[in-house]
Amino acid sequence: MSDNQREALRQNALAEIALLDTPPEREFDILAKLAQRMLGTGMSSITLIAPERQWFKARCGPMAPETARAQAFCPVVVETEAPLTVADARLDPRFAESPFVTGSPYIRYYAGVPLRVRRPDSGHVTIGTLCVLDERPREPTSTDLEVLEELACVAEALIEARAVALRAAKAAEEHRRAVERLERERRQFKQAERMADMGSYRYDIEKQFTLWSDGVFAIHERPVSAGVPNGEIMNYFPEPDRSIFVAAVRRTLDTGEPFEMDGDFITAKGNARRVRYSCEIELAKGKPVALIGLIQDITERHGLEQRLRHLACTDDLTQLANRAEFHRVLDGRLHEARAADDDVAVLLIDLDGFKGVNDVLGHAAGDAVLRGVADRLRAFCDDGCLPARLGGDEFAVVMPAGLDRVGLDRKVRRLLHELEIVMHGHGHIARVTGTIGIAWSSAAAQNRDVLLRQADAALYAAKRTRKGTAQTYQAGADHRMAG
Missing domain, CATH: 3.30.450.40 (GAF domain)
Known part of the structure; x- marks a missing residue:
């Protein structure tokens, strides 16, 4: 440079x-x-x-x-x-x-x-x-x-x-603007609802009969001419949200306390949505006569929240779990392993030759290698596996509980082969391999920090022996080759 x-x-x-x-x-x-x-x-x-x-x-x-x-x-x-x-x-x-x-x-x-x-x-x-x-x-x-x-x-x-803090403030400002936009749309919708009775409902307790505004028909994707499907309204809520909603209504009838809830919703045309439902009691001469409330489509906001949650736990380049999500999942697996007296394996993976790709072929080629490794890890992982990028050229995999050592060694050998990547460009060739350190939670007393240290020790023992291989941690630094 x-x-x-x-x-x-x-x-x-x-x-x-x-x-x-x-x-x-x-x-x-x-x-x-x-x-x-x-x-x-x-x-x-x-x-x-x-x-x-x-x-x-x-x-x-x-x-x-x-x-x-x-x-x-x-x-x-x-x-x-x-x-x-x-x-x-x-x-x-x-x-x-x-x-x-x-x-x-x-x-x-x-x-x-x-x-x-x-x-x-x-x-x-x-x-x-x-x-x-x-x-x-x-x-x-x-x-x-x-x-x-x-x-x-x-x-x-x-x-x-x-x-x-500056980055967090910027993200918070962006989120605040998004929330303000959604809140403004909600207020505008409520203003329209008050003027045109849009998005509101009323359930007559004695007659067991429901009235909808035009907005509720629109959310349900039912024509106004079809009328309210009394007796079938709960069918639009899939389980478990249907049972949760019914229980909330009963609680309101028993206690008089209003509620709001978000739930999944299936329209008359079979489209999945996310709605917010509010409900409170209408009193006449001190006695409950009806349930009244609003139904609001919050699919877009829910999608935004889901995307934000996804961004918070996902590595942007590879779309694998990031370090924080890896630690969260690993902690959960270790908690389950302690309760079931089970064993969980962790693989730490370090790419050999990756710096050469960046130096010779450029960072775009390096990014392509990282995405390629992520694709191979996704293909490698069965149900119960979690692949993650911890940072730079360091990856990790939480293996499912119950996998025996022989089965794991066999899978690791295949993975080592899959991690051999050759990149071409600008008249140069660069080769990348993966070295793997393996550790089992039982040897680490189900302690995350100890488990990762042991996997790291096995990784660097494998590197010292021969890059592009794997070793399993054993006490006394007697590491066993897995491939």
């Missing part, structure tokens, strides 16, 4: 976290003060490096809010991506003529470490520094950089948390 490309990557990462030119924040100010106090210097800063300037997110001492980037100390740390100490800047040819040395703030001593942010497509990217400065020369101690690096870890965590 060229210097220009690295600089563009840094500036993109800096723009994504939206930290540049933001107001002071107490947490960052505290970190700068801690660095100053712990190292006993006159100045300190948390510095972000923009294209033409360095801007201080936090600063202590006689420092301007920002300065030119040229001949400054912190850009050197960012460009080299390495810590820097300068005992006496007047004696260092890189900085002796710097206006920050010859003029205010008359820097003599400098110590700085990189601040990095994590990007899913390019790993960690250096965007700035945590540094201390002083007007007097001093010899760096062995702990100066260690202290700064520890504080930089905290600063990076703050930046990451802030970035996560």
Whole structure:
């Protein structure tokens, strides 16, 4: 990667976290003060490096809010991506003529470490520094950089948390807008219902007779001329929602408490929908005479909620379960295994040669490999299996309980063969294989963390032996080949 490309990557990462030119924040100010106090210097800063300037997110001492980037100390740390100490800047040819040395703030001593942010497509990217400065020369101690690096870890965590919060706020705003749109449509529908009696019903308790507005007929996909199908209304609700609805109506009749519920719904034309039903008692002279309420088609909103849930537990590139969903399912399987005194196997899969695909053929080819691996894992998995992408080129599979070791070894051998992928492009060929680590929950006392550590140990034992193979974890690091 060229210097220009690295600089563009840094500036993109800096723009994504939206930290540049933001107001002071107490947490960052505290970190700068801690660095100053712990190292006993006159100045300190948390510095972000923009294209033409360095801007201080936090600063202590006689420092301007920002300065030119040229001949400054912190850009050197960012460009080299390495810590820097300068005992006496007047004696260092890189900085002796710097206006920050010859003029205010008359820097003599400098110590700085990189601040990095994590990007899913390019790993960690250096965007700035945590540094201390002083007007007097001093010899760096062995702990100066260690202290700064520890504080930089905290600063990076703050930046990451802030970035996560920004992404969450953006997602929440998008969700809020979607909810507002749906709520606006609901209010508009209710206004129309009040004007034209649309989407409302009334059930006469004594006569056991129901009246619908035109909107209810539309939801049921029945013509108004066909009349209300009294005696058959519950047939539009499939089980178990039908029984839930009937029980809710009885509870309302017994207690007088209204209810709202969402349920599946089958129209007269056989179309599946999702509806929201509200119900309350109509009183006459203090006695219940009818049940009244609204029925609302919420299929679109329900679909949106389902899609949001899907997005929350799915890896976007491969459409496999993501790490959070993998952990959730694995925890459930381990809970069941404890109750049934059963055994569950976990496969950890690491792709060999994947970096070469990205380097030689490009990230598009790398993405194609990851999608291909996901397709092979889906084909490999029977009922009860859960394939997942944990991140990067790391995959995992939760196997169903009750599968014996012989059967698993046979399946793993087939999977190893399926994971051999050859990619062509631009006159180059790249080969990818998969290495697999296997662990059983009984050996891990049904503990998820222990189980994954054991699978990871087996994986790297297999890699040390021969890539493209599988090993099963056994106590004492006596790993057995599975293929």
